[in-house]
Amino acid sequence: MTRATERAVVGLREAILGGEFAGGTRLGEVELAERLGVSRTPVREALSRLAVEGLVDLSPHRGARVATWTAADLDAVFEVRLALEPRATARAATRAGPDDLAELDRLAHAMDRAGRPGPAQDLDELVEQNRDFHARLVTVSDQAALATALAGVVHTPVVLRNFHAYDADSLARSLAHHHEVVAALRARDPDWAASVMRSHIGNARAALLGPRPLEEAR
Amino acid sequence: MTRATERAVVGLREAILGGEFAGGTRLGEVELAERLGVSRTPVREALSRLAVEGLVDLSPHRGARVATWTAADLDAVFEVRLALEPRATARAATRAGPDDLAELDRLAHAMDRAGRPGPAQDLDELVEQNRDFHARLVTVSDQAALATALAGVVHTPVVLRNFHAYDADSLARSLAHHHEVVAALRARDPDWAASVMRSHIGNARAALLGPRPLEEAR
DNA sequence: GCCTCGTAGTTTGCATGCAATCCGTGGAAC
């Protein structure tokens, strides 16, 4: 038997990120305990942690609910990513070793396959690989604080699952960006790498949220 | 009796941020439970949450220790602040209402008093007010994701308590920056506001970490 | 003398039980 608490945290996080619960769904402790096959104690710990991560809202004596986000919240998430991820990518450009480059390249190609339109298209797989790709970049940038800052924010379900919202053009651009990031890292060009990442996130934001309101576009 | 878990979280966080435990100190559950006057269950929840916040390190079956940070970790924290806080300040410039400006102004003046060299100098008070000042700016910027991203990173004890490491010049600059931020907000000038915040954080980083290594200074 | 293994003591991990709190329903008063 693996650690009950860990199972609860992972299982619950996956369930929420996987979209099994709609936003605002009530999360009863006993219900979750049965579903996850553990007692209430690890469930409580899991809820507690996920509340810090922002995945669930917790109110005293009233239980837990799956967190909900407004369009403004999502926009703010992209704002944070835009502030942090290009920097991480720039740092990665001077730090990535052969192993890192090989893995990122592998992921970029795998995403081509998973994302190619047609019956074999597998967006869930794509979401997974995309998460790995970005996580690897942050790891390579070797700044723990950066990872922490992003962690609290990025796994907003909608943001992570955003490929489901892409049109064909946006998707094609996104896949191309991954390859271009690898190219920029190979060239050890921090500025190029950061630019690609900014484009990548801008593309994602537009695909998900549409054109920005005039006052903010400035 | 107030909520035991909340008391545990707050009490433990304050103890760590207040420097009562040296980094790496072992945190036994029973010991903390007695110290905080609650049972082990809320202590466990508190440790769990603070681990997500990055204040303690938790390893299975081996207990909790107060997290430690290397100079590189601290530098990364400033990197993240540098990426996020100027943006928050810029947004605040177009959003701050009279109440916000009055409160920020009040804090800036209070910090002058608490920081003025002499027997009445109270750096702990200053630390507190500084935290309020920055928190208010983030609140005014009205981007929850930004607050979340910073929260996971900023209350590194050393970063928060950094006034203790300031020399007289750095301290004077820091206090002046607060007033200048208020002025920039009053002028509704996002670029000016962001610049002041960048200076402010740069000053803090230099005071705390000294000159940056050449390769990173670029 | 150094390493390996075994064992006692301590600490964490988890389940369960009980008290406190909250929510919904029904009835009475206005």
Next chain:
DNA sequence: GTTCCACGGATTGCATGCAAACTACGAGGC
């Protein structure tokens, strides 16, 4: 008909107890 209050059921919050895991220490073997 509407509002308020009371009460039952359900749920969370916390304390405690027991089993599993880890650490430390000492004896035996190499």
